[in-house]
Amino acid sequence: MADPATYRPRPGEIPTEPGVYRFRDEGGRVIYVGKAKSLRPRLSSYFADLAGLHERTRRMVTTAASVEWTVVGTEVEALQLEYTWIKEFDPRFNVKYRDDKSYPWLAVTVGEEHPRVQVMRGTQRKGVRYFGPYSHAWAIRDTVDTLLRVFPMRSCSAGVFRRAAAIGRPCLLGDIGKCAAPCVGRVSADEHRAIVDDFMAFMAGQTAGFTARIERRMVEASEAMEYELAAKLRDDLGALEKVLEKQTVVLGDGTDADVLGFEDDPLETAVQIFSVRGGRIRGQRGWVADKAEDVTFADLVERAVMTLYQDADPGAVPREVLVPELPADHEALAQLLGERRGGPVRLRVPQRGDKRQLMETVEQNAKQALMRHRLKRSSDLTTRSLALEEIQAALDLPDAPLRIECFDISNLQGTEIVASMVVFEDGLPKKSEYRRFVVRHEGQSDVAAMHEVVRRRFERLVAARAGLEEGETEGGIDPETGRPRRFAYTPSLVVVDGGPPQVEAARRAMAEVGITDVALCGLAKRLEEVWLPRDEHPVILPRTSEGLYLLQRVRDEAHRFAITHHRGRRSKSMVDSVLDDVAGLGPTRRKALMRQFGSLKRLRAATVEEVAQVPGIGPATAQSIVQAVAAAAPTTAVNTATGEIVED
Secondary structure, eight states, X not given: OOOGGGSOOOTTTSOSSOEEEEEEOTTSOEEEEEEESSHHHHHHHTTSOGGGSOHHHHHHHHHOOXXXXXXXXXXXXXXXXXXXXXXXXXXXTSOOOOBSSOOOEEEEOTTSSSOBEEEEOSSOOTTOEEEOOOSOHHHHHHHHHHHTTTSOOBOSOHHHHHHHHHHTOOOHHXXXXXXXXXXXXXXXXXXXXXXXXXXHHHHTTOOHHHHHHHHHHHHHHHHTTOHHHHHHHHHHHHHHHHHHHHSOBOOTTOOOEEEEEEEEOSSEEEEEEEEEETTEEEEEEEEEEEXXXXXXXXXXXXXXXXXXXXXXXXXXXXXXXXXXXXXXXHHHHHHHHHHHHTSOOEEEOOOSHHHHHXXXXXXXXXXXXXXXXXXXXHTOHHHHHHHHHHHHHHHTOSSOOSEEEEEEEEEETTEEEEEEEEEEXXXXXXXXXXXXXXXXXXXXOHHHHHHHHHHHHHHHHHHHHHHHHTTSSBTTBOTTTOSBOTTOSOOSEEEEESSHHHHHHHHHHHHHTTOOSSEEEEEETTTTEEEOTTOSSOBOOOTTXXXXXXXXXXXXXXXXXXXXXXXXXXXXXXXXXXXXXXXXOOHHHHHHHHHHHOSHHHHHHOOHHHHHTSTTOOHHHHHHHHHHHHHSOOOEEEBTTTOOEEEX
C-alpha cells in the first residue's frame, strides 16, 4: 500500500485553472481520471488525512503512485477531455456504465443511391439515419414488415440487389408489393428516394399527415367505385394504425426527449433510458454499473449522460434530456451536447405532469433492472458457493454459513416498533422461515429494540433445544403437525442491520440466554462495513466480493420485510382509531373493511355505495363510515428506518 505523501505535489505547484487529472499506479497504468473547475483544491482534497477519506477514495490514493494533470481553457473542454481519457484508459476506479448487450437500431442507409432499411448494431456510421434504440431486433423487423406495405422501400442486401438487377427479375418482396423494386427499374432512384423520405418522416413522428392522406385517398377511390384500390388503402391505413398502437403517446406536446431513470445502492447503480420522439416511446435501453469510487448521485447522472452521447450521431441527441437530478456542471454539459447536436439541448428535472409521470415509470424500470441483475447473480450455484466461502474466510468461521438469519428494526418516530427476521439457506431466501416481531415496549431506541427481538428469538431456540433434550421432538419437528418447530433451527450466522451499537445489543441478548456457539456480525449501511462483536475496527470486504453482495441482499430483504410489516400495522391502527366512534362497527366488520380496501387511504377515496358493498355493512353504516373517514385529516410522520415521509 503506497503512502500518498510520497507523490503529493509541492505546495503551489498545482494550478488553479480548470483541468483534468490522472492517478497512475506503480506500473504506470491510469487507475482514475477526474476533472475540476479548479485543480488545486480538488487535488489537495485527495491528500488529506486518510482516516477522513471515504473508503473507496482511500483505496484509490493508496493504490496510486503518481498524479498528473492537464490544464484546459473551459469547463466544457474539461468535461470532454475527462470522458475521452476514461474511454481511452478504462481506469479501474471510475464508474463505467457498460451495456449488457449491443442495442439494435432501425437504420436507413441514406448515403446510398438506393437507400436500404435494416437492423444495425454497434458504432453509428456516417451516411446512415438511425431510429431507436429498440430492446429487441424482432421488434424492428416486425415494425418494418408492417410498414413496407405502405412505404415499399428496399430492404434487401447488396448481393440480392445486384443479382436481381442482373437477371432482370425482382425478389419475392417485389412480387408481393413490399418493395418498389428499384433494382429492375419499376421506380427511378428519385421516386424510390421519395418513398424513403416518407418512411423516415413517419418514423420521426410526422404521422398525422400520412394517415389523413390515406383516409382521403380511400374515400376518393370508394366514391369513384375503385374498390380494389380502396381496399388496399384501407389495409395500408390499418398497417399504420397497428404500428402507432405499439408506440403510445406519452408526451402530448410531441417532445423529442430522452428520459433517464436511476436505481442506486452503495455498490451498484442501474440506469434506464426511454427514447421519446414525437411524443412516442421509440426505444428503451439500460445499464448496470459497479461503483468503484465515491461519487454523488449528480456525478452518476453526468457520467450516464456523457456515456450515452459521447459517441452518438448528431441526430441521436434530442432537444431535451430529462434527469432526476441536475449535474453540478449541467450548463457545460448542455453546451457540449448542443455542439454535438448542432442545436440547443436542455437538461432539466421534470416536476409535474406527463414528464414527471414518465420519469417515475423509467425509475421503476431501473429498479426492476437492478432487481433482475441481483437475482441473476444469486441464481448461480457457483456464485452462491463462492459468496459463502468468502463470508466464512472474512469472519473466520469454522464452516460456511449455510443458514443466515438477519434482523432489522422499523418504527415511526418511536411508535409502532416492529422487527423482521429473514432466513437465507445456501445463499437463497427461505420465506417459510421468515418471522415478524412486534416490540413490546414502545418508545425504545432501535438498539434496545434489537436487544429485545434477538433475545426473544434465542429464548425460543433455547426452549426448542430443551425440548430436544427431553425427547419431546425429533430433529426440531413437532410430532403433532410433522412440521419444523418455530425457531427450532440453529443459525450458522446472525446478521443485524447496523453498526457496533446494534451488534453489541445482539451479543448481550445472545449471551443472556446462554447462546455462545452462533456467529454474529452487523452490516452498516454508510460504507457497507462488516462489524464483529467487540472488534474496534470493521472487516472491509472487497467491493467486488460476492460475500459482501450476499450480505447486502440479506440485509435489504430484512429491511423490506420489516417495512412491509410496519406499514400494514400502521394502516390497521389508523383505521381502528378513525372508526372507533362509528356505531355498530365491531372487529369483524373492521376486518371486512380492511380486506376490501387494504388501507385508510383507499377507504378515504371510496364512495358510500362502494363501502356498502362490504359484507355486513348497510347503507346507513356505510354513510357513517364515509363521514368518519372524511373528518379524519391525513397525518404525516417520518419513518426513522428509511427517512421517508409517511402519510396515512
